[in-house]
Amino acid sequence: MTITQLTAFLAALEHGSFTAAAASLGMTQASVSELVARLERELDATLFVRGSRRLVPTAAAQELRPHAAQAVSAVQNGIDTIHSLASLDRGICTFGVLRNAAYYALADLAETFHHRHPNVRLRLVGINSAHVARSIARGELEAGLLVLPIDEDGLEVKPLFRDEVLYASSTRAAEGGPVTISEVAESKLVLYDAFAGWDDPTRRQLLERARLHGLTIEPSVEVEHVETALSLVAAGTADTIVSRSIAESEGFPPGIRTFPFAEPMHDTIALVQREGVLLSPATRKLAELAERMLSEALPEHAGRTPLR
Template sequence: MDVRQLRYFIEVAKVKNFTKAAEALHIAQPAVSMAVKKLEQELELSLFNRQDKKVSLTAEGEIFLPHAKRILDDLRAAELEMAELKGLSKGEVRLGIPPMISAYFFPDIIRDFKKSYPQLHLSVLGEGAWRIQKMIGQGELDMGVVAGGNFPETLEVRRFLREEIVICVPPDHPFAQRKSVSLVEFIREPLVFYKEGYYIREFFLEVLKGAGSAPNIVFETNLFSLVKSLVRNGTGISIFLRMVVAADTDLVAVPFDPPLHLDLLIAWKKDTYLSLANRAFVDFLLQHAAEEWRSQAETG
């Protein structure tokens, strides 16, 4: 069994098409077909149904897929460990961050991390928390930021931040003069909200399950900058993490009564080797967050 066969098999299973798999792998399509066919011959099993140019996993293919992924994960972990034993000074951190907090909490962390570890390469992908969890599980990301407590047991997590969720309104809105607003009052208002898959939406809807009524959502988007603009022009009001609206002088942040807080966690795949580069980033992030918390406590 060849490692390339496993990679090709996994890619075809992912995109359900031999031609698209070949394009993603940057090789000729016949090479992918031949490698998968040889793998099937070695296993003496058919891994794919091939009908009318449509490709799907057979029952045997479904069973073999997690084994193939695990083999490649173990191989990558072994390569990382062996490289580090040889004193390799280079490394890569593939990190997923939800767009809302990427622009407000992480720029300074990324800058300072690069200063401390100039030899390490840090790549950041902006995705919703649900998509980040999936990509970590598939090995497309080393780690990422997830929220709250709704994450699979396959992830190892460390909390680095607890942030308040606040109501965001224009200065002329009646809530702007309030010290706090209840959940029931909030959901009666026209709401500009985030699309499914965004952590702040999922968290808030989970909180609302005990409220007894549904929110009045008038518009949905996956662009938090558009949410701000629609709040400014009076389309509706919304919610944000406090850090996201702290510097906006033309918007007013109003706490909930009782206050709502969201835990943000750094997550990676459980029982997977965490490279020195990734461990360095986790340690750096947790230390930075602890120092930030102490600074706020002293000034607060």
């Protein structure tokens, strides 16, 4: 039994003839007649008494009607649902963004996407990249923009952009030049993303670099937000590290100077999703929008490089 047979049956029942049913379905009269005949053979029951002018439904046809209508309706509803998702008339989008997304021209991501697709439910989660990666691996988020490196297995990673990491201080001499990892290890530091701690990708790079030289990094102060860290740096309390995008933002405190590392260090921003899993149409569109907004708003120059 097929949906096509049931559709032909319902059309014949409604229109009273194979000719009229065929016209409504855009088929030939012979095709509709054969589909109903096959259905009758499968059911081992007569559904219509073939009269000279009109089909007369049997008791079996009347019994079959509600079940056939329900089956055809269920399939059509499924098709309509998929089509509506594809056209972004509805659906749900779950997407993760790196904690400091506002500094990467992504502050307007949700507003722009919602304006274009107002019927799509949007869940945009902004947490540390390490936690975004875990949420994607567990299936809690479909995809996300985050900073590498990450440890989670089973993820598909598409690097998009490299952003130089700088040393920030209000007390270091302007002519001090590039900063060595030895100087960082000896400095009084305030580091942000306290909850993620050394799982934070940028912190991890710093720690691994120190360990290669037999050094340790122990921050004097840990806070959650980069803005809090920068206020302490501006007050001369401690030094920190920031990406070039943060250092060049409008709200960056004017009294803080930034310095490159003697061995240049970069954050790599990547689009991440689970391996072998197709994104929903809504999430795919949001990922494309985020990638486009990122590339348009962050021009290419020294220390900041799009990855193609």
